[in-house]
Amino acid sequence: MVWKRLRFLLVLLVAFCCGGCFGGKERPVTVYTYSSFPAILSENIVAHFREEYQVEVEFKSFSDTGPILNQLAQEKKNPQADVVIGLDNNYLPKALELGVLEPYKPQAVDRIRPDLIFDPEFNLIPFDYGYVVFNYDSERLAQVPTSHRDLLDPSYKGQIIIENPLTSSPGQVFLLTTIALYGEDGYLDYWRALKPNLLTITPGWDEAYGIFTSGEAPLVVSYGASPVYHFLYEDSERYKALVLDDGAYAQIEGIGIVKDTPYQKNARRLVDYVLSTEFQALIPETQFMYPVRSDLELPASFRVAARADRLFNLPPSEVAANLERWLSAWEQVMNE
Amino acid sequence: MRRPGWGHLLPACLLVLFYLPVLVVLGQAFLRPNAWSELVSFLGSQPFRRILAFSTTQAFWSAFFSVALALPGAYFFGRYEFPGKRLLRSVMVLPFMLPGILVVLSMVVFYGQNGVFNQWLATLLPGRKLAFTGLYGFKGIVLTHVFYNFAFCLRTLGERWERISPQLEEASAVLGASPLRTWRGVVLPLLAPTIGDVGVLVFLYSFLSFTVVLVLGGYLYQTFEVLIYIEYNTKLNFARASMLAGIQMALLAVVLSLKRWTQRLVQQHSGEAAPLPPLHPKRQPVRTGVFLVYLGASLLFFLLPLVFVLIRSLKQRGLLDGSWTFDNYRLLWGDSFRFAVGSDLLTVIGTTLGLSITVGVATAILAYLLARGRRQLPWGKLDLWLQLPMGVSFLTFAFGLIRLVGRSLHPALLIIWAQVFLAFPLVYTLLRTARREWGEELLAAAQTLGASGRELFWTVEFPLMRKALGSAIAYGIALSLGDLSAVLVLGQGKVITLSVAVYRLIGHYHFPQAVALGTLFIILAVLLFLIVERRLKHEAEFFTN
Numbered sequence: 073m074v075w076k077r078l079r080f081l082l083v084l085l086v087a088f089c090c091g092g093c094f095g096g097k098e099r100p101v102t103v104y105t106y107s108s109f110p111a112i113l114s115e116n117i118v119a120h121f122r123e124e125y126q127v128e129v130e131f132k133s134f135s136d137t138g139p140i141l142n143q144l145a146q147e148k149k150n151p152q153a154d155v156v157i158g159l160d161n162n163y164l165p166k167a168l169e170l171g172v173l174e175p176y177k178p179q180a181v182d183r184i185r186p187d188l189i190f191d192p193e194f195n196l197i198p199f200d201y202g203y204v205v206f207n208y209d210s211e212r213l214a215q216v217p218t219s220h221r222d223l224l225d226p227s228y229k230g231q232i233i234i235e236n237p238l239t240s241s242p243g244q245v246f247l248l249t250t251i252a253l254y255g256e257d258g259y260l261d262y263w264r265a266l267k268p269n270l271l272t273i274t275p276g277w278d279e280a281y282g283i284f285t286s287g288e289a290p291l292v293v294s295y296g297a298s299p300v301y302h303f304l305y306e307d308s309e310r311y312k313a314l315v316l317d318d319g320a321y322a323q324i325e326g327i328g329i330v331k332d333t334p335y336q337k338n339a340r341r342l343v344d345y346v347l348s349t350e351f352q353a354l355i356p357e358t359q360f361m362y363p364v365r366s367d368l369e370l371p372a373s374f375r376v377a378a379r380a381d382r383l384f385n386l387p388p389s390e391v392a393a394n395l396e397r398w399l400s401a402w403e404q405v406m407n408e
Numbered sequence: 409m410r411r412p413g414w415g416h417l418l419p420a421c422l423l424v425l426f427y428l429p430v431l432v433v434l435g436q437a438f439l440r441p442n443a444w445s446e447l448v449s450f451l452g453s454q455p456f457r458r459i460l461a462f463s464t465t466q467a468f469w470s471a472f473f474s475v476a477l478a479l480p481g482a483y484f485f486g487r488y489e490f491p492g493k494r495l496l497r498s499v500m501v502l503p504f505m506l507p508g509i510l511v512v513l514s515m516v517v518f519y520g521q522n523g524v525f526n527q528w529l530a531t532l533l534p535g536r537k538l539a540f541t542g543l544y545g546f547k548g549i550v551l552t553h554v555f556y557n558f559a560f561c562l563r564t565l566g567e568r569w570e571r572i573s574p575q576l577e578e579a580s581a582v583l584g585a586s587p588l589r590t591w592r593g594v595v596l597p598l599l600a601p602t603i604g605d606v607g608v609l610v611f612l613y614s615f616l617s618f619t620v621v622l623v624l625g626g627y628l629y630q631t632f633e634v635l636i637y638i639e640y641n642t643k644l645n646f647a648r649a650s651m652l653a654g655i656q657m658a659l660l661a662v663v664l665s666l667k668r669w670t671q672r673l674v675q676q677h678s679g680e681a682a683p684l685p686p687l688h689p690k691r692q693p694v695r696t697g698v699f700l701v702y703l704g705a706s707l708l709f710f711l712l713p714l715v716f717v718l719i720r721s722l723k724q725r726g727l728l729d730g731s732w733t734f735d736n737y738r739l740l741w742g743d744s745f746r747f748a749v750g751s752d753l754l755t756v757i758g759t760t761l762g763l764s765i766t767v768g769v770a771t772a773i774l775a776y777l778l779a780r781g782r783r784q785l786p787w788g789k790l791d792l793w794l795q796l797p798m799g800v801s802f803l804t805f806a807f808g809l810i811r812l813v814g815r816s817l818h819p820a821l822l823i824i825w826a827q828v829f830l831a832f833p834l835v836y837t838l839l840r841t842a843r844r845e846w847g848e849e850l851l852a853a854a855q856t857l858g859a860s861g862r863e864l865f866w867t868v869e870f871p872l873m874r875k876a877l878g879s880a881i882a883y884g885i886a887l888s889l890g891d892l893s894a895v896l897v898l899g900q901g902k903v904i905t906l907s908v909a910v911y912r913l914i915g916h917y918h919f920p921q922a923v924a925l926g927t928l929f930i931i932l933a934v935l936l937f938l939i940v941e942r943r944l945k946h947e948a949e950f951f952t953n
């Protein structure tokens with residue numbers, strides 16, 4: 073008796089699966105992005121395309137940036153996506169190596185701040201950026217450092233939380249910052265000296281920032297615009313961004329068109345829309361990142377965000393050629 | 409009567425569903441040039457030895473302390489009735505379903521450098537500079553794993569103890585054995601297989617630990633799961649990630665075959681749970697006292713970190729020194745929630761409940777059918793194969809699934825597939841052990857009295873299995889509720905559950921709301937577990953009358 077029911081269920085299940093495999097219809101314009109891309113921004117794009125062009129856009133999100141690239145590489149012969157949002161400057165070389173993107177020079181190219189264009193061929197087009205800098209808790213930090221060297225002072229023992237460069241993109245950018253500052257010969261010594269001052273190294277930004285706001289340590293690697301959130305929604309300026317050595321390393325997020333997409337025209341429209349003043353103006357207070365257009369004024373809340381005079385960024389090709397080696401050398405030093 | 413064709417079909421289907429994605433992963437790892445030489449050089453390398461040594465030691469101590477601390481409690485849960493027992497049993501499933509990040513953060517709030525525990529120490533013993541500073545490191549990792557698993561051990565051991573007939577102990581006492589001797593000679597041998605069982609389970613869970621080890625261990629400590637994640641996610645080296653997953657599987661298969669040995673030792677000396685005597689404060693003052701102290705201490709250890717999650721959710725900006733407020737809950741209904749999460753609260757709760765109940769019930773039914781079909785067989789190879797999913801890195805399984813079926817199936821189906829895989833081994837062990845523990849005599853007797861198949865099930869089998877089925881469904885639900893990776897990796901952002909919502913809220917700085925949602929999550933889950941147990945009880949009564 074039980075088996076009879078189960079048999080019925082099995083048949084149902086098989087039918088359901090087949091339906092899923094073969095019942096395909098023409099797919100909508102598809103965008104791949106990472107899971108934390110704000111819903112308010114994706115909904116805005118969907119609504120815009122529906123109204124303006126009567127075109128359906130669908131967003132599919134991935135747990136992280138790495139898996140997006142993996143997926144694109146797998147589907148290379150038969151692309152299932154048309155646009156990809158969120159691959160940052162450090163992923164450019166990998167994306168080029170896999171050959172999954174198609175260059176497109178956007179209409180608004182003259183409006184983009186020139187030093188942000190990290191790919192002169194426009195396989196990846198910058199659409200927002202942020203500084204990866206330290207944030208500090210002004211109620212708990214007695215002495216505010218001004219340079220990265222200051223952080224080595226023994227008085228900061230157990231006071232610093234960072235993200236693991238092997239698992240987290242701000243963590244990786246912080247490692248690159250130290251390489252940009254102290255060079256290949258010096259960065260490992262810097263880390264040896266920094267080690268005792270670290271409370272812990274977390275897998276992602278979420279854990280690090282959560283432990284930081286729980287009051288466990290007064291310094292954390294985060295984004296330059298993190299304080300804007302606390303200012304806007306909590307009316308608090310307790311957490312502040314810290315620009316050390318008068319500069320910062322920028323994480324520049326890109327948008328790109330998937331190679332061999334059947335929806336070439338709509339994909340280009342989408343890129344141009346993301347770079348339009350209308351859309352760019354939404355970015356600061358939803359993504360807590362800076363828009364890339366130089367003709368836009370920042371909202372007043374960005375008064376509390378970090379301002380960096382100088383970008384520390386290394387050339388993407390140099391990063392691509394050396395990153396793996398830098399990471400394993402770092403790992404070795406940390407395990408000493 | 410029995411149709412062998414169908415009897416083999418179910419295990420065969422399950423094996424295919426479980427192992428096809430795994431085979432895909434293994435194929436990726438080993439069907440390429442240089443795979444074997446790479447394997448050999450990795451096995452000889454220093455990182456391998458370091459990771460193996462760390463994983464094994466921390467998992468061993470986690471299992472040891474979880475079981476050792478749970479045993480005294482299991483005695484009281486298995487031997488006495490007391491008010492609040494049902495609620496406590498439900499609360500005990502909680503840590504399994506909390507998103508890893510909330511567990512870690514509640515540990516940080518309670519046991520951290522500036523945590524509540526240290527503040528209490530400072531207030532209670534002002535002169536002495538006593539402080540617990542070990543959270544970020546080996547001790548913290550073991551502490552958190554014990555926090556995760558202790559309640560599970562207590563619940564499972566307590567349920568087993570209930571079914572050890574008290575008459576055995578009484579007989580031993582009548583024959584003049586001291587209580588210690590009775591415990592060593594009568595109770596321990598009956599309890600030992602279950603101790604071994606839960607011990608192995610905790611060992612496995614700790615061995616596969618990911619978030620806890622990464623957050624508290626920093627760079628110093630790594631498990632294989634961490635390494636697999638780095639290869640897949642950062643280095644985009646699927647082949648090497650698969651190879652590591654294969655090594656991990658082989659290691660854990662060895663550990664799991666130990667279970668086969670403990671399972672064979674399960675003895676038949678147990679019947680239905682006898683009605684338990686209430687714990688009488690007047691008649692047994694010492695015992696009651698000991699129990700209260702134990703209960704107090706374990707609640708302090710286990711419940712307080714969660715209580716502080718609740719307190720933070722009621723504080724301005726989620727800070728312990730802030731003023732009291734309902735703002736964080738109010739904001740869950742607003743636009744900011746929808747904008748950060750991508751769905752509104754009711755849809756999220758609906759999706760979560762639908763998904764977890766489907767997974768819980770489906771897993772329990774499948775596992776029960778299988779356990780029933782194999783009730784007269786000793787613990788064998790097939791059982792080992794059905795257990796092995798526990799040793800497969802879940803991340804690997806999800807990636808294998810994507811490689812296998814791509815994204816052609818509906819994301820919800822993929823998630824159910826993966827979560828049944830995740831929950832099956834635990835649910836199956838519970839039901840297999842429970843189903844084997846009572847003999848066939850009762851069923852045979854009812855059958856000679858002319859009961860039909862259906863009557864037999866509802867009047868004899870179901871009432872006997874009620875508690876085990878309740879536990880099985882509750883754990884299935886809990887594992888589904890707590891799962892984040894399957895939903896993130898397979899859900900394409902379309903399926904948004906409570907744990908995903910918590911994760912996204914934190915990702916958008918809405919930390920206080922995340923804590924509030926976590927609290928709602930806890931309350932919802934306790935209600936759900938209470939309903940599952942009551943529902944099954946009701947059903948049993950309905951059909952017996």
